[in-house]
Amino acid sequence: MVNRLILVLGDQLTPSLSALREADCKTDTVVMAEVASEAEYVRHHPKKIALIFAAMRKFAGQLKQDGWNVAYTRLDDPDNAGSIPGELLRRAAEFKAQTVLVTEPGEWRLIEALRDTPLDMHLLPDDRFLASHAEFEGWARDRKQLRMEYFYRDMRRKTGLLMEGDKPQGGKWNFDHDNRKPAKADLFAQGPLRFEPDPVVSEVLDLVEVQFGENFGDLRPFWFATTREQALAALNHFVTHSLPRFGDYQDAMLTEDPFLYHAVISPYLNIGLLTPLEVCEAAEAAFMRGDVPINAAEGFIRQIIGWREYMRGIYFLEGPSYVSRNALEHTRDLPGFFWGAKTKMACVTAAIDQTKKHAYAHHIQRLMVTGNFALLAGIDPHQVHEWYLEVYADAFEWVEAPNVVGMSQFADGGVIASKPYVSSGAYINRMSDHCKTCAYKVSQKTGEGACPFNLLYWDFLLRHRDRFANNARMGNMYRTWDRMKDDHKVQVLDDAKVLLARLDAGQAV
Incomplete structure (x- = not known):
């Protein structure tokens, strides 16, 4: 009789998980643990x-109802070893x-910790994702630029989502041009x-309040x-x-x-209560019934089989050092207002406040x-x-790091983005109602009341x-600057310096 441990992590709550499929409920033991090392390696919300x-x-x-032997450790268990390797x-x-069977974790940190554990560790592929590591590596090989749009098209072909034979539904791969309508007062x-x-849930809330109430x-x-049934109901509600x-x-x-019209199902996807294909199929079915327009269905599906899969591919392709990249050599400390100052x-203020309240902000x-x-x-x-x-409740390093290090901060030097995503206050004014109540004036370019983004x-x-300056998508910005009057340029840079x-100095900005 072979007695193996089947490790199931907190973001692997999927009955069809590869480690569970390989296991035998008659002889193997599922190990699950709430451990300090996972709850505290950063100060999670x-x-x-x-x-x-x-x-x-x-x-x-x-799992217990389904006949599995489950060894579950709660955070406040006096025998809790405090880490996943320790619990194993x-x-x-x-x-x-x-022997331990485990579906590959989504963070290099934990993969390396498991590999260093003195047990016979078998890391199985996480096939809940549509693109394997080998498939993404094959797609990336010999490409000068790893742009998501082309990967996304391959994922459309692979899944058949929104396809008519080998052609995209509606005659276009991407309807993003239709997805940029600004905010309106009645957009509730x-x-x-x-x-x-x-x-x-109440018992967990009491525990978290005591242990992490200062976070x-x-x-x-x-x-x-907090269950698959509830997550499916949330998906149906969104659709x-x-x-x-x-x-x-x-x-x-x-x-x-x-929240506007956003799904807010990424936390459920990222901990395994939902799977990406079923989510996309629900959106596609709504389009096929005529309940939603193609720009909505395509835009949503692109977020899942495009960005989500692409981000995971980049994270594992680039390796453990990716999170430490700093191509622009930025060194300023994070301002206190990111923590509520x-x-x-x-x-x-709006973005930070809702992050504090909901552990959520949209893309x-x-x-x-x-x-x-x-x-x-x-x-x-x-x-x-x-x-x-x-x-953020949906933040796991495999998806968060490429989005932030690459897409948001351009710290990877252009692996993901062809240019940095920067804008003045004009973009925020166009897409929101924030500027109407702001202490700064979005139309003001210099002086005490000028919008800091400007x-x-x-x-x-x-x-x-x-x-x-030689970036094809940014040259026009520099030409605009060069046409400005010299005294205006000096004033802008002096005001920015102040x-x-x-x-x-930690002063309010």
Whole structure:
């Protein structure tokens, strides 16, 4: 009789997980553990910790009902070894096992820790993703630029999603041009489906409040789905009520509506309660029924089989050192307002406030508000990376690091993006209602009331002119600067210098 340990991690809560498929419930033991090393390697948002622990407990309960022997360790168990390797060694001694089956983790940190554990460790592919490492490596081989759009088209062909034979539905691969409608005052939607805490969730909330109550973020109210059934209900709610207008307004921002038409299912995807293909098939089915327009269905599906799969491919292709890259040599510390200190910028306040409340902000808030500011101000990209990893419920390093280090901060030197995603205040004004109530004037280019994004935009471009002046997508920006009057240029850069000095001094900006 072979007695093996089957490790199931907190982001692997999928019944069809490769490690479970390879196991035998009659002889093998599933090991699951809430451990300090995973909860504390960064200061995670309390909602994120509660989501994972509650979903883990319920998944373990379901496995037991299905006939598995589950050795589950709670965070406050006095015998808790405090780490995944430690728990494996403890359970190996308890069950007299030497072999461990585990689906490959999504972080190099944990992969390396498991490989260093003195047990017979078998890492199995995580085939919940549509593109294997080998497939992505094959796609990337010999390409001068690894652009997501071309990878996405291959994923469309592979899955058959929104395809008519070998041609894309609607005659185009990408309908993003139709998905840039600005915010309007009446753009209020139902938002995501919410769930009342049951006894299991309530018990976890009490534990997290005691252990992690000092972390940035509001633990309550807590309404995330914590079972597959609830996650499926949340998906159906999105497809029915929000997907029809998701495409049009996916880039919009409104101060009083943090969710708009966004799905808010990425936490459920990233911990395994939902699978990417079933999510995309639900969107495709809604399009085929005529319930949603193609720009909405295509835009949503691209987020899943395009960006999500592409980001994972980049993370594993580039290796463990990726998170430490700093191509632009930015070294400024993360400002205190990222942790809730006062700022007069209305757009930043809105993004940080809802992050604190919900452990959520949508992609444009992350890229073009907080990420844009960090890039323009020259913030150390590793600090930015760790902040995003800490504060969002859907943040796991395989998806968060490429989005931040590459897409948002251009710290990878252009592996992901062909140019840095920077903008002045004009973009935020066009896509949101934030500027109407801001202490700064978005139309003001210099002086005390000038929007900080306006000042820092030009300061960033001038600091990095040698790198970007010959970039085909940025040359026009430099030509615009060169046409400005000399005294205006001096004023812009002087004002930016003052602003950055205030930032460094910890003063409100």
